[in-house]
Amino acid sequence: MKIAIIGAGYSGMSAAWDLKKAGHDITIYESADYVGGLASGFKEPGWAWSVEKFYHHWFSSDEHMLGIIRELGLEDKVIFPRPLTVMYHEGKFYPFDSIVNAILFPGLGWGLNKIRFGLVGLFLRITTNWRALEKTTVEAWMRKWAGEKVYKLMWEPLLVGKFGEKYSKQVNMAWMWARIHARTTRLGTFKGGFQAFADQFAEKLRATGVEIRLGTPVTHIQQDAGQGGFELSTPEGTEKADKVLVTLSPAVAAKMVPALPKEYLEGLLRLKSMGAVVMTLALKEKLSEQGYYWYNIPKSAGFPFLAVVEHTNFVSPENFGGDHIVYVGDYLEPEHEYFRLSQDELLERFLPSLQKLNPRFERNWVKKTWLWRTAYAQPVPLVNHSQNIPAIQTPINGLYFASMSQVYPWDRGTNFAVEIGRTAAGLMLKE
């Protein structure tokens, strides 16, 4: 069979790995001139490692990712450093990456709130019944079980940060369960950066005979009325395939295949998601003298960004020619002004707040900045979301769709991109 895969992110590459092993003829069409998708990276001259455009790490529980890495024979390149995560409280940051640190965190006081916070966390780690949890919102569930103070201090900031005011009160409790249930404090990466991994993955695919066509966007997919199968429109002309797997956002997929039945198309278009705007800065000096990697900052603290991640407190600055790499970013709806402002305008907004994180910080520490924006960064799971997930096997025979929006109840992540890519491959092989 001749199979076309649209997108060389982790879903597409993982599907290609299994489909090729089953003996099929595989072509991956990728619009960018690199592989890796949302988890791709970039490298400056003088850097030994690449830096992800959007901050990325793995959890030690990422079994699908670690599994495929083993199959690729690359497991000796995976490292799990132990970086420091901190939580903001009344102008200060406190370590927040272990049970002991959570107990010591002053924000919750010493009484009942701390116990409720701990019990709720324990329950969510143990229970597997996420279907019961998706019937209610995080807001309602946490207010009831963790209490008003714990909700306001710990969970509301996370929800507002990730989903904005608009969706923060609508996100279902299974989403929160998945984060607490599946994530670990041990964080991993690939020696050389995620782009090095994606490139090595692509090399392994090519070695087995998979064709990866970079710089080749597919604009339209239609059924081939005469001979069966599909016709794909690309700038180089029309290509044919017996089966097709699309791994793009639901909105882009809907535009690409307008012949999909109305109900399925409407299902794709109903799915909600947030975009992301992330600036990467190369600094002359370390931003966090305490060595913090991940800062949790509530929107209410007045910073013009949600996330601050000092990558070189996770992996050594020596990998980047001594540069200190810091990300500042936010999850936003695509209408937000951060999608329109120039890189310089955004930098002007961000600089004063970096000084709040380190009073010694000076503008001349900034050697270079890069700006990355994506309209599709974080799916938004509303109440009873499992009933709204489009099937991987679309109503058009031979056409499959696998995206971040379908990995639910899990939150998006490269681990689940691997899982859904392989699930899609399994369905394609079974048919």
Ligand SMILES: Cc1cc2nc3c(=O)[nH]c(=O)nc-3n(C[C@H](O)[C@H](O)[C@H](O)COP(=O)(O)OP(=O)(O)OC[C@H]3O[C@@H](n4cnc5c(N)ncnc54)[C@H](O)[C@@H]3O)c2cc1C
């Ligand atoms: C800010 C941010 C932080 C994240 N942090 C983490 C993290 O710490 N750990 C983690 O594991 N995951 C993280 N993720 C999630 C992770 O990046 C995604 O879950 C994963 O990369 C999705 O893979 P995918 O293959 O499904 O999609 P994508 O990576 O989006 O791949 C789709 C591919 O299709 C290509 N494409 C688009 N249009 C066309 C077209 N018309 N024709 C051909 N090709 C096309 C795109 O260029 C892309 O390469 C993060 C994501 C964001 C945005």
